[in-house]
Amino acid sequence: MSEAVLTDTGNEVVADFSADKQTFQVPWGKAMMWFFLLSDTFIFGCFLTSYMTVRMSARDAWPVPSEVFALSFGGEPIPLILIAIMTFILISSSGTMAMAVNMGYRGERNKAFWLMLATAGFGAMFVSMQAFEWTKLIVDDGVRLWSNPMGASQFGSTFFMITGFHGLHVSVGVIYLIVVARRVRSGFYDRTRGNYEMVEIAGLYWHFVDLVWVFIFAFFYLW
């Protein structure tokens, strides 16, 4: 890395922060969404850190997620199969969202609309599968916030808090996407001077929901 490049980048940052003007050279809505997501990062970060603390300090054995979340389709139980499908669904939704943002900026309203609707559809599928997973855990396996038959009693509270909060984000995201998608189709953003950054901002939120799931999948289900 040449010195000139480093100095230029450094100067750019200093200039952005110190000049008597707008700091972030992005639309304000985008900057605000990033700050909201940063605060959300801390919320999920605190949830996952509490989960770590509780799991490390638990006296009883922690239930093995690979077995707890296994499903059998008539034969041998397949470990984590539902969670794997949910992961692929959420990644697919991130892909369609990225495409929707791209189509929005190209002015292809119809494509952007359908891609956003597909994203919302994937999100709804994800939440439905989560509802199924919760039902199985509560009704069939007897997992409660305060106890469960598989091991450490803290398992239930951490599981329901973390996945519940994430599921809430997905549900809100589905509504958010549908609202923005309808505005895309109706040409609302053309009337507001081609304001298709709103699609990108909605996309930021949606990708963040996927991002959080990456961490939940790794730390709660695989660990």
Added chain:
Amino acid sequence: MAQESGQQHPLSIYFFIWGLLFVFSFFSYMVDYMDFQGGMRWTLILLFMFLKAGFIVAIFMHLAWERLALKIVILGPPIALMVLIFLMTYEADYTFMTRIEFSGAGAAAPAHH
């Protein structure tokens, strides 16, 4: 650099990252399916997790193309979370030891690592 009107990139890059995310997710699922244990398991889980997270933030959320000022403000503060995690590992260890000392070992072998 003037104010950017929006992030416009070729579609191929999104398809490529989309594919990568599928592959990494498949690998991380395989870590569980093949029943890797111990250090190998945790290394692989973290590796695929950070790869996936990195590509989502950099490409899908377009952070790679944003100015450094925004990158610093977004990626800097989560370092505080690292500190919290570091502190809480000590706290958890202490709580665990206290519980063993005063209440004895748990019902089964502790799933502690």
